[in-house]
Amino acid sequence: MPNHGISDTLDDFGGLINWENLNAWLDTSGAPGYGPVTAARKLAGGLQNNVFLLSRGNRDLILRRPGKHLKPRSNETMLREARVLNALEGSAVPHPRMLALCDDADVLGACFYLMEPLEGFARSGDLPGQYATDSSWRRAMGVELVKAASALGNVDPVAAGLEDLGRPDNWHERQVERWRSQLEGYAATPGYNPADLPHVDAVGRWLADNLPTDRRIGLVHGDLQFPNVMFSLQAPRISGVLDWELVSLGDPLLDLGWILSSWFEDGDPEGKSPMVKPWDGFLSRGELSTLYGKQSGRDMAQMPWFFALACYKLACLLEATFAASKAGKVPEPVGRSVHAYATWLMTKALQIIAG
Template sequence: MSVDTAQAGLDDFGGLIDWPHLNEWIAGQDLPGTGPVTGVRKLKGGLQNNVFLLERGADALVLRRPSKHLRPNSNDTMLREARVLRALAGSAVPHPDFYAVCEDPAVIGACFYLMEPLEGFAPMGKLQGDYETDVSWRAAMGDELVRAAAALAAVDPQAAGLSDLGKPDDWHARQVSRWRSQLEGYAATPGYDPKALPHVDEVGRWLSDNLPGDRRIGLIHGDLQFANVMFSLKAPRISGVIDWELTTLGDPMLDLGWILTSWWEEGDPPGKKPLVTPWDGFRSRAELVDLYAEAAGRSMADLPWFFALACYKLACLLEGTYAASKAGKVPAEVGESVHGYASWLMTKGRQIIAG
């Protein structure tokens, strides 16, 4: 079959894939499959990136590239993701195998990389398969998420070649000012007032005044939650953590704090529902913390600081969407919904620091 014949009928998704150039590039790589790409399907991949499942002979590959309208750092972010995936090879962190990266934007209009397809689904809303019907499978979801965080915490950035991935100096002391400045930056948007986010002064002050005694630097995924994890439908386990674009150096305990912010249990402030249903059978936050302590071999004495920081950081980031809605760049109802969640996070943060 010629390349032209194989490409006939393949969607280019509005110019996101240049099939002649892509197939020519693929032919020069050591990749699963043979010949040109014969089938393609667009997968869910977030707002800033596009993910495609490619069929190549009897094999499949996943291609990840930025959106069509590139931001100034889009290509660098893509290369950063590829670098992290390559560095994780052989580690205990569940992740898709890295295949190849293209550093030449001229091939399809942006840098991109190819990786292993993962079996399963990223949980959101109603659970699938045995996760919906078996409480033991639901209990395992929390266990798996925490073990993945602990496995990433165990990776030595220097040994993995990632010691320059972030700014570790005074990381803990810089967190409040870092995210508060992000929040204050939205004030330039007409109609947005950073004071609309409740408890930000109180929680920020507590974080600055109560820096943890056990301070470590390692790799942080940056957004470790159900939306960025694929769970197998064949067994109650993670088939791989995805979306590594926010990976950086910092204290890995923040990933645990991030997981806890996404959780739900009795006693939480009103205004939030579980991310997935059904929720019965899921571990409590206390059980997740105990499991992380065992898996990571770390004291949890400073856990409230990381939990409160996760609430603080995420709330400040989410307010960017609320500010964008004030400028008409995001639907007003989306902005209000996101602001509602940011407010919930700060209320939860206040609850945490109150003990």
């Protein structure tokens, strides 16, 4: 490929970006801007993927690609994410606009895509700007999360061309065994015992015995919480929902259950702090549920099942990190911390069941 005058001073980020190949591809991609990339910065992104802010001519672009050592489905996941973002174009779901997709893994060693940059922040911890000083802005964060969740739940997967993103048949009936099997799979790790996660049997039994009667199948983001949502610093609103790698078919109320599991309220079990601070001014879980019901038309009397399922599912998933710490693949303090949160989630699920 010809040299496009790219400066030797641009970092290749450990081999993640071949600038000569990327600039040649950009010339034919239809991506905004012109000429070679003149500046690049690696951004904080998901654990599985790498995110870069690129400057090209008069435009900034976000490049998202898998890690250097590809997993079996890394390229497929990139293509899937890009497909979802394209399908959401024109919907009420706040999301970054897809700009260009590269399905030729030879360009950078993996499939990747470009999307528009979003203004704002996505994080846990201390809130910035007016969110830190104005409780009405913090209240709006909950409202905006519910609006985004209900908007995604209102998308028709068939009309959007996304009806093949999962198995809708008997989705509700399959959930307990699906995540219990995941947990039991960690038993192959020496030193890990799935029985160390409390209340799994009790919560799983309740979920199986109390299946909801109001069921719908739609799109589920899969990890809808503060670090995966960009909030604008200019107004109390969501700029866009990020990290679409887990999107699948399921009951959209699970996304609200996920939000509720990340929430903080008086009366929760001990051992958890708010995900963002300061916390005063945020809506209660009950207010979030009521708002979702008004926007979606769902029967929110079913919500405890989805809330408990979110806790159950996340706890089972988090135990993978605890098991990895037993094998020396994750620092032991990290494993203990994650296990403590998984235990909190199962304790919260038991509290939900008790009413």
